[in-house]
Amino acid sequence: MSHSIHRRDFLAVAAGLLAAPVLSACSSSGGQSAAQQASASPKSGGTLRAAFPGGGAAETLDFLNGPTALDYVRARAMHGALGAIDPGAPDGVRYGVLERIDISDDLSSYTLKVRRGVKFTDGSALTARDVLYSLNAPVTLGSLPFLKPPSQNFDLAKARVEDDLTLVLPTKRPIADGRLILCQSTLVFKDGTTAFTAGMPTCGPFKLTEFQPGQGAAFVRHDEYYGLALGGGPYVDGLELRSIADATARVNALTGGQADFAADIGPVASRTLAANGRFAVETSELPYATSLSFGLNLAHAPFRDVRVRRAFKLAVDREAIVKTVLFGHGFVGNDLPSLGFPDYAKEIEQRPYDPGQARSLLRDAGADGMKITLTTGSEVAGLAETSTLYAENLKAIGVDVTLDQRPPGRLFADEGYFKLPFAASFSPPTPPLSQYESTRTAGAPSAFGFDRPDIDELVAKARGARDAGERREAAVRAQRLMWEEGNQVIPVFVPSINGQAKTLGGVRYEPFASFSEARLV
């Protein structure tokens, strides 16, 4: 019952696609479930039923415009993907329908090689033209902003199709991390597609047989899927993705035997479920965790003093939040985004919980007893609760804080959000540098007044440098500056917490569950 109406996983999830890695035959990352390891034979069959937070009638096959978790999970089951971000892979990405991406030495041109033998459900083969059309679709067909980075970084108008399997993309300016951008979330479909329908040709692991917005979708295995030839899944004969908005209802569907898998059940329900022997709780591993963050708006006078910003960072008891709000299912943050990604500066020491120093910093800045309103919402699991605890932490160092928890769905609906002095937010798992450029550079509203040309320059340098050592050094320097002087407090990272029947194995978490390798025992 619980947060029936709070549970708006809505955009949380939508934006989470930025980094949603696409399945590939040989995985090296993602959580390996106990069940997966226990089961030796990959033979399976059967129909897998999985429950996800949906969006009611708003759900659509047009994943370019359908921003619920389910819309993307469904699209990913149907459509092939260019690849997936994979920090463990040599290129930082695993390739899907692509064989490889070659970068010119001057970082100004990317050559995409399409995998041979990728077939659509209508029997036709995937070509470079289809890939180019798919990359362009967010602009030509219209899409939500988070799908547009490829078109923002590459000059698609000047792209060349060399042959059926080769596509050359010039960059708008030299970048080194173009593979990440291309593979972040691009799904491929046929050249000339204008409408997304149940009958359209697709080249993903499953073939859609039934779609009911707000209720779910049914699939059968796509027998021509290129992954099968590479020795991978899918192993199940059928897949049902059910839309269940309420987290408790998803858990109920799982415990009641109506589903084999319940996505995103939240920390509390996971504890309840863990007590039940028939079910397992699985969480995604780093870097697939959502950061919970708090923006200190520099338009608000006290926050212009770096001591106040530092005091706000020292005041938060990160361990306590992980322990009590997330029941241990979480990662302590270090006020930097993108924990777990290769470009993340893990050499920067963990900031301690030091209310004493925070208090004295505040006093030095003449800001003790300052009045502030912390605006938050319940857009993702744990956000409201984390805000609650953070507010208490701040009270403890002498900040007169008022918590304003917006009703569900209201946090970002308001144009005034970016004018708030102190507001909660979250970020899906995203590589740090491109994320910084799109959201933190001077003038971006979500920067909350953060305007540091020196850091902007460092980030640009890190993205554009040909030498890896040089790139790393610039990236770490930029992050250290943000760590010391930035206006973002990131106390924790929350993984996706899912429940599943013990009969189910092979589910991978990246950050959403993918079932292309799943088996029912």
Place this chain on the structure above:
Amino acid sequence: MTRRALFAALCAGVIVLIALAGPLLTDRSPTAQAGNALLAPSPEHPLGTDVVGRDVLARVLHGGLAVVALSAGATVLAGAAGLALGVLTGLAGRRTGELAVRAVDVLGVVPPLLVMLLLATGFPAGDLAVLVAVALVSLPFSVRVVRAATQQVAGSGFVDIARARGDGQWRILRHDIVPNILRPVLAETGLRLSASIHLTATAGFLGLGAGAPAPNWGRMVGENAVGFALTPWPFLAPALLLVVFAVSVNLLADELGRALGVRS
């Protein structure tokens, strides 16, 4: 006063007392984290801790005020507006009155929860939205009862005589109409109050209204339902208080109606 009424008044009184004086009975903060989440009751935390690890007893003691104040406030608001509108439309000419009542009835057609959803999300966040929404939902009932009572009294002999004698509208209102419609209006107000408690609690449950850390029995029930299987107290304690409050107010309204000779 019947035994039932006495019992109901006692229960309602205790609940109101808890709501008003509760904050004085504990020195624990209702918002501070007091331990791990969802701890079972212990001497330290007689009702355990909630999903965020806050002391449930402290939250229960602090959380009644919102429910009691909001439901009573909405009832008073709707009652006052209903009295004014009901008397005016009751005394107005037939056509004007009908028209005014139709206009108010428009509100009654819309399911209460829809009004709540629209208003509570539309207004600047906060309890004011809930207050206004609950009052608005109550208004049509209030107007109808007052209007019917007013019409009945306005048609009675003593009003005719006062009018024939030349008493002014105000004098008639004050001496003849208002004192004689108080019974049904009072009985109706009791029923409205219980309905308001119901709606206010539902608003809390749905997370509408003022910010989350502020304890509110309805919201506590919503927040903690998910942990019901681990420890039921964070859910049950506010739920029980809500139910006892609503039942006793309903019972009181019933008894009041009976005592005043008004059928519900």
Place this chain on the structure above:
Amino acid sequence: MSELARVSGLVIGPASGGAPTVDGVGFTLDSGEVLGLMGRSGSGKTTTALTLLGHIRPGLRLREGSVRVAGLDPFAPADVRRLRGRVVSFLGQDPAAALNPARRIGGQIREAVRLRAASAGPDQVDRLLDAVRLPAGRDFLRRFPHQISGGQARRVAFAIALAGAPELLILDEPTAGLDTVLARETRDLLRELAEGRGVVLVSHDEHLVRALAADRVLVLDAGRPVSAPPRAARVTPSPPPGPPSEGPAALRAERLSAAHDRRPVLREVSLAVGRGECVAVVGPSGSGKTTLARCLVGLHRPAGGEISLEGTRLAPDVRRRTPDQRRAVQLVAQDSMGALNPRETVTAALTRPLRARGLPRTRVPGLVAELLGRVHLPASLADRRPPALSGGERQRVNLARALACAPRVLVCDEVTSALDAEIGEAVLGLLDELRRDLGLGVVLITHDLAAVARSASRVLVVHEGEIVERGPTASVLSGPRHHVTRMLVEHAADQGFGAPAP
């Protein structure tokens, strides 16, 4: 004759304890015999009669005594089934209200026949309808109670009561509240239907008891049987009213017409009343009398005609009249209870008009006491509210409140019809006194010629909104020309009032 019913040592009181409402009543009734049960309201008549059906009103309890009807005990569940509707039938004060508003007439009668008649032949319904003189047509039987007249509804109720051919009929105030014409009709019908049956007639109306030829009369007073029937106070005609005063009439209405929702109820009615004079307006129910009263005081806007006060034309709407004009014409209504604000004490009710006249606060208590004295009410009633007053007392308070306005004309609309005869008599006496002492003009609206006989100098007879006869009281009563007038006079004669000697 065999014994049909025996009641002995009956004691009935509130279930919660307290003084009994029926205390030691007993009687026997042979078949075919008529017993009159008399007494004031509240004397326990109805409660006693209902025991013959084994019924005790909620809140009361049978404490002692036994009841036998045809050898059966109505309080024994097995026996009562055989008694109700078959041996004993009950007709209440308002038999029409006993009809189920949601069911058709035919269905109700047929059900009664099917359930109770010993021989339920197909023609039994027709025979019943014939007995109560109702049409037997299908069309009539398909109607609902609200679609037939009050008189017809009463007959249907009689038919249902008679369906089981009961040996004993219990009649509870069967003519109370009826106007002259209907009361007479009902009495005639009852006389016929009671033929050959045992009857217990509950009434405070001596004339009805006499009309049904009661073999015996049992009089109750506060639940106890008393030996002698109380004598109805003999009406002594008042001394002939003083001669009409000279000069312009205190109140005059010229060719007054009025309508309700475009349905005309008054057609060109004219009347005038002088200072100290009493003019009576008589007519059966529904003839437009009350509308006339409301027109006179300005509460009902006439469709035509005009009203003047001592020569000055009055606005039709009371709100347009001057405060002085409003006070000059005061209405006293039939429903003494409804005319008083139940939340106001007597003092408060009298204070309001006094204060409205602008009298200083200090003088008010004295004036209230004076007014109470004027209408012969003890000062001890001053703090009571209307429900704590008797009907007569309330009507006096109403009069006193009207007097508080220092009126010149009183319009009295059926002021005595809801009162017991004696008390009504006293109220009329008070009116005469006020007329004499204060020079008040009185328009006495009534259906009761007895009242007219004693007070009015002139009579107007209204029928269906029109004046059908007018003239000095004596001549109208002694030589009625219109048939309505004749009926009213006959009724008055039944009641024991002859036309005053010329």
Place this chain on the structure above:
Amino acid sequence: MRWVAFLARRIAGAAAVLAILSGLIFAATEALPGDAAGVLAGADASAAERAQLRADLELDRPPLERYGDWIAGAVAGDLGVSLVGRRDVDAVLFDRLPNSLLLTALALGAAVPAAIALGLAAGLREGRPADRMVSSAALVLVSLPEFLTVTLLIAVFGTWLGLLPEVSLTPLGGRPWDTPQAMVLPVLSLAVVGLAVMTRLVRSSVAEAAASPYAEAARLAGVRGVRLALRHILPNALGPVVQVFAVMFGGLLGGAVVVETIFNYPGVGFELQQAVANRDVPMVQGLALALAALALAVLLLGDIVGTLVNPRLRSAP
């Protein structure tokens, strides 16, 4: 002829109310701060992206103009396209409405006979133990907020006894009635709420009718038991109740929001709640208007049936 005039008058009245309501609904949804563009864009979108999104969704046109378009479309049966997911609002409505109607109708279907039976049993025994029991139970149930009733029902029948599914998952491509067992708890949850209210109503109406002169006359004439209850008292007690049943239907239809959400039941209330959270203005407007129209239609029906049941009104509407 009188009936034609009567119907015409009532329908015209309902239409006028609906017109006022459409304005109110539009104004209320317009007043929602923020818009779907903000929700869709998320926290990290730039100002230009937001503006583009607003233009794409036509949110930058003047409200009056959009109201005009909306009403014109609604009259023609076109409720527009949702902002999120780009679905035809009327398609969603017609897909979900049967489910909600079924849920509400079943709940009423369960509650009405039970309420009449219980109300009759209690009303005829006013003040006696049976009445006190029924009245007290109804009083407690009426005071229980829906969310508590539902929680308790799920806890008992779902979690503890394991008899019934706790979620209403309908087979894909099917309708809720394809899995009747999944409908039991939602129907029960909704029925309990209505049952308590209606039982109280029937009880007091019956008690009133039972104390009426015609009921006493029937009793004194020897009519007893079932015949007295069903033939004499109930017909008179039912009239005022019918119209309240109609109001209840509208209330239940809207009140199903909580129940539908908890059980993930694919109804209009569930979609409405989702749409409100998404700031999907056309969807909110369309669904709210449809719910209001439906509630009005049922009220109208109740009005007509109430008139039919009452012979006094029937003959002279």
